[in-house]
Amino acid sequence: MAERIRRAAGSWDFLVLVALVLVVVIGAVSIEGVASPRFWRFVILEAIPIAVIALPLTLLIITGEIDLSVASVLGLSCTVMGKLWASGVHSLPVLVLVCLALGVLCGAVNGLFVTRFGLPSLAVTIGTLALYRGLAYVTLGDKAIADYPTSWTDGAVAPIPGLTIPWMIIVVAVLAILFAVVLHATPVGRGLYAIGNNDEASRFAGVAVGKTKFWLFVATGAMSALAGIFWTLRFASARADNGNGLELAVIAAVLLGGVSIFGGRGGLLGVVGAVVLLGVLRNALQLADVPANALTIVTGSLLIASVVGPNAVAIARARLRRRRPTTSIPTTP
Amino acid sequence: MSTALLGLDGVSKSYGAVAALRDVRLELRAGEAHALVGENGAGKSTLVKILAGVHQPDTGVLTFDGKPLVLGNPADARAAGIAVIYQEPTLFPDLTVAENIFMGRQPRRSLGRIDHAAVRARTRDLFDRLGVALDPDRPARGLSIADQQLVEIAKALSFDARVLVMDEPTAALSGVEVERLFGVARSLRDSGAAVLFISHRFDEIFALCQTITVLRDGQWVSTDAAADLTVDRVVRRMVGREVSSLFPKQDTKVRDVRLDVRGLSLAGWFQDVSFTVRGGEIVALAGLVGAGRSEVVRAIFGIDRYDAGEVHVDGRRLRAGDTDAAIAAGLALVPEDRRQQGLVMELSVERNQTLPRRWKLSTAGLLTGKAERAAARTWSERLQVKTSSLRAPVSTLSGGNQQKVVLAKWLATEPGVLIVDEPTRGIDVGTKAEVHRLLSALAADGVAVLMVSSELPEVLGMADRVLVMHEGRLTADIPRASADEESVMQAATGVGR
Numbered sequence: 010m011a012e013r014i015r016r017a018a019g020s021w022d023f024l025v026l027v028a029l030v031l032v033v034v035i036g037a038v039s040i041e042g043v044a045s046p047r048f049w050r051f052v053i054l055e056a057i058p059i060a061v062i063a064l065p066l067t068l069l070i071i072t073g074e075i076d077l078s079v080a081s082v083l084g085l086s087c088t089v090m091g092k093l094w095a096s097g098v099h100s101l102p103v104l105v106l107v108c109l110a111l112g113v114l115c116g117a118v119n120g121l122f123v124t125r126f127g128l129p130s131l132a133v134t135i136g137t138l139a140l141y142r143g144l145a146y147v148t149l150g151d152k153a154i155a156d157y158p159t160s161w162t163d164g165a166v167a168p169i170p171g172l173t174i175p176w177m178i179i180v181v182a183v184l185a186i187l188f189a190v191v192l193h194a195t196p197v198g199r200g201l202y203a204i205g206n207n208d209e210a211s212r213f214a215g216v217a218v219g220k221t222k223f224w225l226f227v228a229t230g231a232m233s234a235l236a237g238i239f240w241t242l243r244f245a246s247a248r249a250d251n252g253n254g255l256e257l258a259v260i261a262a263v264l265l266g267g268v269s270i271f272g273g274r275g276g277l278l279g280v281v282g283a284v285v286l287l288g289v290l291r292n293a294l295q296l297a298d299v300p301a302n303a304l305t306i307v308t309g310s311l312l313i314a315s316v317v318g319p320n321a322v323a324i325a326r327a328r329l330r331r332r333r334p335t336t337s338i339p340t341t342p
Numbered sequence: 343m344s345t346a347l348l349g350l351d352g353v354s355k356s357y358g359a360v361a362a363l364r365d366v367r368l369e370l371r372a373g374e375a376h377a378l379v380g381e382n383g384a385g386k387s388t389l390v391k392i393l394a395g396v397h398q399p400d401t402g403v404l405t406f407d408g409k410p411l412v413l414g415n416p417a418d419a420r421a422a423g424i425a426v427i428y429q430e431p432t433l434f435p436d437l438t439v440a441e442n443i444f445m446g447r448q449p450r451r452s453l454g455r456i457d458h459a460a461v462r463a464r465t466r467d468l469f470d471r472l473g474v475a476l477d478p479d480r481p482a483r484g485l486s487i488a489d490q491q492l493v494e495i496a497k498a499l500s501f502d503a504r505v506l507v508m509d510e511p512t513a514a515l516s517g518v519e520v521e522r523l524f525g526v527a528r529s530l531r532d533s534g535a536a537v538l539f540i541s542h543r544f545d546e547i548f549a550l551c552q553t554i555t556v557l558r559d560g561q562w563v564s565t566d567a568a569a570d571l572t573v574d575r576v577v578r579r580m581v582g583r584e585v586s587s588l589f590p591k592q593d594t595k596v597r598d599v600r601l602d603v604r605g606l607s608l609a610g611w612f613q614d615v616s617f618t619v620r621g622g623e624i625v626a627l628a629g630l631v632g633a634g635r636s637e638v639v640r641a642i643f644g645i646d647r648y649d650a651g652e653v654h655v656d657g658r659r660l661r662a663g664d665t666d667a668a669i670a671a672g673l674a675l676v677p678e679d680r681r682q683q684g685l686v687m688e689l690s691v692e693r694n695q696t697l698p699r700r701w702k703l704s705t706a707g708l709l710t711g712k713a714e715r716a717a718a719r720t721w722s723e724r725l726q727v728k729t730s731s732l733r734a735p736v737s738t739l740s741g742g743n744q745q746k747v748v749l750a751k752w753l754a755t756e757p758g759v760l761i762v763d764e765p766t767r768g769i770d771v772g773t774k775a776e777v778h779r780l781l782s783a784l785a786a787d788g789v790a791v792l793m794v795s796s797e798l799p800e801v802l803g804m805a806d807r808v809l810v811m812h813e814g815r816l817t818a819d820i821p822r823a824s825a826d827e828e829s830v831m832q833a834a835t836g837v838g839r
């Protein structure tokens with residue numbers, strides 16, 4: 010029985026992919042435009058920054074932590090890039106390196122507060138969510154820096170030659186494979202699942218809990234900053250409010266992808282599937298002229314369903330476990 | 343002699359198949375302090391929990407003032423006038439002392455508002471009666487354990503408790519604090535309350551109590567007037583049990599020193615702990631719960647840092663607080679709490695077993711599962727772990743099999759020094775013998791085994807040498823030949839030192 014439930018939970022990835030196919034098929038049949046290449050180009054461009062952030066965030070959430078500041082790091086990265094461009098730094102590699110360093114720093118601050126001072130990541134990153142967004146406004150005010158060379162802005166969204174799909178998808182795919190390998194086929198990944206389920210037992214097995222979490226915060230910050238560069242170039246605009254509220258879309262995708270908000274469970278295939286699923290759903294409903302408010306309701310309902318779904322399995326599993334008699338006796342001092 | 347205020351007769355309590363109390367009797371009289379003594383696991387805490395209404399006895403009756411008493415929950419116990427003071431009081435740290443005392447029973451004004459003035463005034467009255475100088479308005483956070491216990495006693499007074507149960511109240515107290523607590527306990531006793539005092543410290547027991555009851559293995563052994571007893575006689579009654587020959591310790595050739603601990607100290611936990619363990623040796627670390635044994639082995643393994651001292655494994659010094667380095671040096675620790683520290687309960691048998699070795703099992707940094715599967719199978723077979731599948735969550739295994747998984751996990755690292763903390767706690771007799779056989783075989787292979795155990799028969803049956811800790815210090819190093827229950831218990835309780 011336990012084995013059967015376990016397998017069902019393991020196939021959450023599969024459920025997400027089935028849902029994705031269903032949504033695509035129903036959408037293509039009933040909504041004009043969903044089958045068009047333009048639609049897919051748009052879905053993918055929207056999904057790229059979400060996927061880039063969701064990759065490290067998935068690993069972080071599996072260890073039982075969370076980072077709510079990702080969209081603010083993205084915004085800060087945008088404004089710093091804009092500010093540097095406006096003040097005459099016109100080398101793309103330099104801009105990328107500076108933004109990357111900024112992301113590393115932002116992630117290190119989050120990681121330090123959580124691992125050194127033992128503060129809950131929810132509280133720390135709500136704080137830095139406001140802090141980093143505030144710094145973005147300090148950097149650029151309400152100005153927009155938009156005069157990038159078209160070779161950059163077009164280059165960011167250019168299609169693969171002969172197709173309409175943006176070439177960036179290859180970069181994201183490589184990154185996704187990299188993260189998936191780390192999570193599912195390396196000693197580091199084994200450690201992440203152990204930490205997420207029981208960090209004390211992990212320490213007793215020689216897993217460097219604090220160090221691991223710290224570097225995951227750093228990776229999340231760095232990837233968020235990279236997403237900021239893409240965001241700036243795609244919209245040809247660096248503004249302090251870039252990506253405002255994007256953390257919800259990212260976390261929704263991670264959770265819908267089957268990652269437990271309590272840590273210890275989930276995988277990257279489901280998360281990537283969920284990123285695409287949410288993107289298709291949003292854009293298809295938009296095409297069908299569903300009002301924006303209703304769109305928010307759909308995303309919200311899916312988010313709740315994704316938290317309830319795997320947890321219902323977990324609760325069932327816990328019930329099964331509780332029914333087993335334990336043989337431990339209380340110790341007497 | 344006055345009649346009993348609170349009586350227990352024929353009380354038994356089992357947890358699953360394990361009998362914690364069997365047919366125990368106890369009579370507490372008004373105006374008398376009664377000591378309850380016994381080894382770890384003798385059933386003292388179970389008895390306290392029954393008196394507190396936390397657990398209900400399977401059989402037997404409680405009487406209060408001659409009338410039958412049923413304690414279905416802690417509120418019943420409180421209503422009956424039984425107050426329990428635990429070793430570590432559980433106050434609400436952010437509430438004031440006065441609020442803590444009247445928690446849930448606050449005097450009210452109109453509209454159900456809490457009458458803070460009355461709460462304060464009544465707290466001050468209680469403190470005056472107890473002769474305690476504590477500010478009712480200060481928050482409970484930051485109070486010493488001693489002061490927290492006084493607050494608990496004031497709480498007991500506030501609902502006119504007639505029976506005061508104190509479960510090792512002095513374990514964390516200094517001499518002056520103990521004196522103050524005893525002053526309060528004596529005045530309560532003299533004003534007609536019945537006091538049940540549980541402690542491992544004989545000087546305190548003889549200073550406070552008129553009657554001493556000894557429990558052993560969940561059974562009542564004796565109740566006598568303290569005046570008729572000596573410390574030696576009490577100790578003998580506590581441990582007086584056959585040492586079974588269940589423990590097959592083989593004679594082994596003792597080799598070089600593998601674990602060398604020098605002057606290890608951690609303020610508040612243990613001081614100046616030095617010892618060595620040689621290859622081929624099984625050294626037991628005995629002592630009472632709370633003596634600091636687990637803390638010492640945690641520090642050796644790098645889970646906690648230490649203030650001073652050195653740990654050497656096979657001649658190499660270990661960095662403090664670095665578990666990874668300790669494992670690399672050949673150290674392994676089977677921790678005390680299997681479910682919380684030994685295993686990740688949600689993960690599979692396979693993943694648990696290979697966790698410390700996951701880097702070694704990888705090829706070019708990659709793990710495909712094949713190497714893990716093979717390693718897990720090898721060690722599960724070697725230790726005869728009974729599981730439906732290597733992929734089954736370890737939580738679905740029995741306690742004994744879980745412990746085998748923990749052992750397999752560490753034996754697979756081929757340690758030179760194996761530390762086991764309560765290796766057979768809560769596991770069945772059959773598995774217990776297997777674990778002992780395994781430890782013995784490892785020692786024969788040249789492994790240095792350090793075994794923390796609170797079970798005296800296990801200590802005496804298995805160990806080549808017995809180290810004893812008392813209140814954070816090593817108090818004895820007894821060779822096998824001269825180790826017996828009395829010598830170990832005396833060192834553990836600090837008698838004659």
